[in-house]
Amino acid sequence: MSKFFRTLLQRSYLALIAIPFKLMPSLAYMAFTGQGSTAQLCRHMARQGIRKVLVVSDKPLVSLGIVARAVDVLTEEGVSCTIYDGILPDPTFGMVDAGLALQAQYDCDAVLAIGGGSSIDCAKTIASAATNGRDAKKLVGYFKVKQAPLPLFVLPTTSGTGSEATIAAVISEEKTHEKCFIADPKMLPKAVALDADLLLGMPAAITAATGMDALTHAIETYISLWGTDTSDGYGYASVKMIFEHLPRAYRDGSDAVAREQMAIAAYYSGMAINDAGVGNVHAIAHQLGRYYSTPHGLANALVMPEVLRFMAKAAQAPLAKLGRLIEVAGSSDSDQQAADKFIEAVADLNRRLGIPEQLDTLREEDIPAIAAAAVKEGAGYPVAILMSRNECQTILRTLLSSSESAAALA
Known part of the structure; x- marks a missing residue:
């Protein structure tokens, strides 16, 4: 089935299941x-x-x-x-x-x-x-x-x-x-x-992974097809708070102000999910949890930069707004430049928090099955662009360890 018809089918499905969500009371x-x-x-x-x-x-x-x-x-x-x-x-x-x-x-x-x-x-x-x-x-x-x-x-x-x-x-x-x-x-x-x-004294690694989980929710809701003024407000605020306070909480687990702000940011991004759902990052991360028991926050953090690069054109305008929000982009930058700068800021935040760039447990032979499941799950989310299996496999291969990549090429 062509991507055009897959997208048409997805949009029709989303329109149908969105009805009860839109009718829900506050x-x-x-x-x-x-x-x-x-x-x-x-x-x-x-x-x-x-x-x-x-x-x-x-x-x-x-x-x-x-x-x-x-x-x-x-x-x-x-x-x-x-x-x-x-x-x-x-x-x-x-x-x-x-x-x-x-x-x-x-x-x-x-x-x-x-x-x-x-x-x-x-x-x-x-x-x-x-x-x-x-x-x-x-x-x-x-x-x-x-x-x-x-x-x-x-x-x-x-x-x-x-x-x-x-x-x-x-x-x-x-x-x-x-x-x-x-x-x-x-x-x-x-x-x-x-x-x-x-939350005081939470280990740095858990602080990093859970904080990036909250950031994933904030970003995915902000670029969702189901986004509303309410969910956008929550997601927008959450992104700003996380970029400001997560590094502080990571460096000093006893920083009560940073901990409280992160708790509120996670709460905001959770509220946004109720209206806007999640997206392709979660579709892949859930499979990494299923196959390798990868902690969910870590899986989201690993996958997010490459998924955002894949979605950069389709979600360019909201990503550009986020780039300007956290001040990595200015008014003179085009939307494409601002979106790209925001994505690189996400990748840089991963590095600052000690999030690895590869998943050592990921195996080349598992990638086709993981991609098939992720594409199926992602088609049920209000994403701006659907992944194909080949596109998802390409994203996953960026996570392969150097030894696993070498073995796959041998």
Whole structure:
């Protein structure tokens, strides 16, 4: 099928599925920020009549005492807490089922996610499945959450995924590692706390990867075909904040101001996703996570510069605006020059944050299958230009290690 007809088919599909998104009511909920916002959120939960909460997190956050900061306040407020700390990166339906079993055993009437995107996505799915037949796999797709989920509250401990602000969750199949999407406005949390105190001391590598994840969301929503004034405003602000504050947070993990600004930037970019979706960067990054368990933020960071180069002409005007926003381009630059300068600024930010330019685990023999899956996924996103398999393979080959590239040419 020619690219013209593939594009025509994609635009028709996007126009159809955009209808319910455009008809959604404004997605707004309570957000607490600043020092002490963890306690504010917990007291808010108690005031809402919550009495038994399932806390969804991971073992490291329990060991570090992060989870206890919330549990102690909830306990003081008379709320009983059941801790489920079985979350690992790229949560699976098995993890969801384990959380559902605990929720049923202790009759929990709400869910609190404490952690990064994996914990938040798993908590969203547990809360939704608990009131919708308890089979999470039946919720895969758009608008499958018929009954209101259990009340969901979120304490993000990374500044990247934006899951605390989105209407979607990503859960993986155990055997195939395929990433499955569940999206419904009912999945939006009731309240969130953006507490910089939970982010202090985050390792530099995680700060870099999660921060570039947030930047990917901000850029992809800003150049999306579905962009709205609202999503553009969030994406625009997020890009500016990330370029200013991510290097600071990376250099000094105890910089509370930079941490708080990054938390807000990630929240903004998550809000933008609700209107504008994501794009080709995510389409490829999801496959790298599936094949090699590459952390999602790192995968996005690795892929983004080359994908933006591929999209530079189709998304030239918005990319040029971003170039002028972060002041790497001036009024005398043409849109093409400004867009190119912005893309190079993204690549330079990767380098400043210690993001590698190659993915050592990537294998030449896997590239055709990865590209086929990425092209299929990307066709469902509101991207300005579709990738062909050959174009996607070319992008992927820029990530090959020098030894793997030499072996492929031999």
